Amino acid sequence: MKTNEVLISGRHLTKVFGYGKHKTTAVDDVSFEFHKGEIISIVGESGSGKTTLAKMIMGLLKESSGSISYMGKPRQLKRHADRKKYWKHIQAIFQDPFSSFNQFYKVEKLLLDCIRLQGLKLSKEEQLQKMKEACSFVNLKYEELHNKYPFELSGGQMQRLMIARIFMLHPQLLIADEPTSMVDACSRSTILDMLLKLRDENEMTIIFITHDVGLAYYVSDTLYIMERGKVVESGPAEDVIIHPQHPYTRQLISDVPKVHEAWDLS
Ligand SMILES: Nc1ncnc2c1ncn2[C@@H]1O[C@H](COP(=O)(O)OP(=O)(O)OP(=O)(O)O)[C@@H](O)[C@H]1O
Ligand SMILES: [Mg+2]
Structure with a gap:
């Protein structure tokens, strides 16, 4: 279950790729606070910056500006020994299991x-x-x-x-980037149930990255909605789905018939 203890937080994280005309701000001033045992979904369409944000959290990409704290202390990754220690706490499941x-x-x-x-x-x-x-x-x-x-x-x-x-x-933190995209609907729910069971047993924090707002609603405590590098809305999954504030969130929800039904019934 989600606890009150903050595991990892980010302040004003930005990632810019390229220079001049070819500049892309993939992640634009994103702040977050993720707790022990919390399941967070980062939802947004293709190119909205989800994987880039995940890679900065994992320490695989260096932020252009902003900072990350881990267990209440600024995260240090300069020395090899620091990275090794940090990566002991973190595991990732990527879109393509072959690459893992x-x-x-x-x-x-x-x-x-x-x-x-x-x-x-x-x-x-x-x-x-x-x-x-x-x-x-x-x-x-x-x-x-x-x-x-x-x-x-x-x-x-x-x-x-x-x-x-x-x-x-x-691990203390698991990042799952579209972990279910390659399997059919049946094994998809089995995999999700396994991850939920792991979370309950180990107080693991899980970040799910997905296009699928229905899936995100089903598994998460908290939703972060990303559009063009920015978090346009975040909060408890129920609040975000039942009372979406941002037009982009409303649009995402209206694209998912099932969530809409649940919403109408409640
Ligand atoms: N290494 C890179 N060099 C230059 N641009 C990049 C790089 N990685 C990502 N980008 C750009 O940053 C933006 C965000 O990409 P990102 O991979 O984070 O999106 P995403 O939300 O994970 O998309 P998807 O849902 O398709 O996986 C895109 O415009 C992408 O082209
Ligand atoms: Mg991605």
């Missing part, structure tokens, strides 16, 4: 690496136990998959394997 795995490693090694990353000293038996537990959490059979390479898995299996890794690493 080293294609030359078998499933067994990909999972074993999670144990190593945490610096856990476990016996062979305990390692196996942990990997099996992670697989069964996402309804995969370790015995059937451990000897396979990522390219030998289906899109859905690969996404579940990503969640198995999250299960093993239990």
